[in-house]
Amino acid sequence: MRLWNKSTRLQAEFSFNKDSNPEIRSLAADPNGVWLAAVDSERSLRVWDISADRSAVKNLDQALGLRRATDGKILLAVASSRLIVSDSKNSLQVWDLVAKSKLEKIDISGQPDSISVSSDAAWAATTYGTESVGLHKIDQPAAEVTLRCAGPVTSTAFSPTGSYLAAVTSKGTLEVFATDSGTRCAFMRVDGSLSCSAWLPRSSAIAVGGLRGLYLFEYQDEKLSSSTAATSERRAATAAPE
Template sequence: MRIWDGTQAAELIGHTGPVQAVAISPDGTWLATGGDDRVVRIWDRATGTQTAELTGHTGPIRAVAISPDGTWLASAGDDSRFRIWDRAISAQSGAPTGNTRRAAAVAVSPDGTWLASAGADGVVRIWDRTSGTRIRQLTGHTGPIWAVAISPDGTWLATAGDDAVVRIWDRATGTQTGELAGPDGSIYAMAISPDGTWLATACGPDTVLRLWDTTAGAQIGELTSNDWIKQVAISPDGTWLATGGGADLVVRIWDRATGTQTAELAGHRSRVRAVAISPDGTWIATADGDVMDTVVRIWDRATGTQTGELTGHTGAVLAVAISPDGTWLATTGADNSLRIWDRATSSTVTYMRSDRTLTCCTWTPDSSAVAAGGSAGVYLYNFTPGQHGPGI
């Protein structure tokens, strides 16, 4: 793991295998990583030093989540164990167990007092954060669960997976209060609206994105595409959605109220690999991962027209992230680089190289750093506007 401020300032060494999970603390001062070496490592973002090593897992770690107040974290992995750690003393404060197969998804409640986990055994488990004990077990799915989402108010949760059903659960009682069943097919994408009153699901092989009323448990709309939908994102205000990932190489914009397609973003040469919506919802950035098309495209949300291109990568672009303030973009690619772009000028303001391909990236909440990951590990790049320049 490397720390960058235009040029490399520090190197974070510790993991002995690929890193599978990364989480940044709410205040952006530290981060946690987990991977195939079965260790959760805590890093100081300012100095780049490892401050703690959390051991106990007996298999690769697949997921890491930090509590809303940053005082504790949770990890899950192939050993079917869901562990709770105290951030201050770097000790395990709880070790929820009970998964009979790999834990594939974990979510933390808005108030940070409980957690939900699910996996290949088709069971949802609710855990008490303080004691690490299992509060209840939610059964009903008949296949692996791949998605867990908690409502904005923390009173209910939704789960989905291979049995083609989204199940709505009451958090207080643990009872199933709704069942959203569409056609046969694994549900690969699910998103809950910002106000929690509806959600969207996509399953394959299917070309329909379904909208559901979370209170009534009834389908309230369908968005029919011309190709398989593998990605779905809901706008910040919940009035429109973006879908993509099909062989038709198109990103579609949909009006949530009418269910009609309002724009089609066409121009990619391969399946769209990355889609990011700006914080104000007025523009979109996309990339398709084609080795012959290394361009990041900027689109106007209202008109659906392409308004800019970011050129500079010499390999396929694999990830796009927009800074929380909407000023910068970060991209990673098969050319082993991470680039930072100025949204206003569409120009590269700095770039960094890694030893291997970087496949994902995300900004810290204050837009001052980018975390990127790939086969060689996790890298944290500091970014100080006005004090940067291209560097390796």
């Protein structure tokens, strides 16, 4: 596994085991540029402090109790020294990477297809291959909010401030929700299905990709800074819900 520095054009290589080269099955990078976490095909979990270019946490898979069976997908999300892990159980485990201790266990609706976390680690979102998104306030694990979308959700992304959650669907819709209320604030539709999304750091721009290519939307809100990023297609996503 390799990490590239865009500014210096240098790369660092990370290895689970010098004697083997296992397949990487799940990967998560801290939006603050400090932590990198990965799970290999042997279901071993490693976390690196990439700001110091060293392996900071080892053998965390044993502490997490990850199964050694071949079934069950392990999902990761990391931000602000918080690691969120989901295996084949109906729960999320939240770990403090600095203290190397477990903080919370969050019950969820089922086995998730994906998880995402806000940059301040205040919020987490889970998708299940359905029209629902589970929105979780991490310090209040019992308070799950279900967000309903216009189609099966394929990807979610939090805004840089954590104030909003963007969700894209296989029906070609992009929807933006306020995290504090669960209210849908914006709705856009494109031709063809959408499969991935990313909210650009320090920006109001949301990048989404799918069957017809890449789109860049700008969500105009006073809580977010304006974006001047160039793209092949730009549209404003400020419409009221459909």
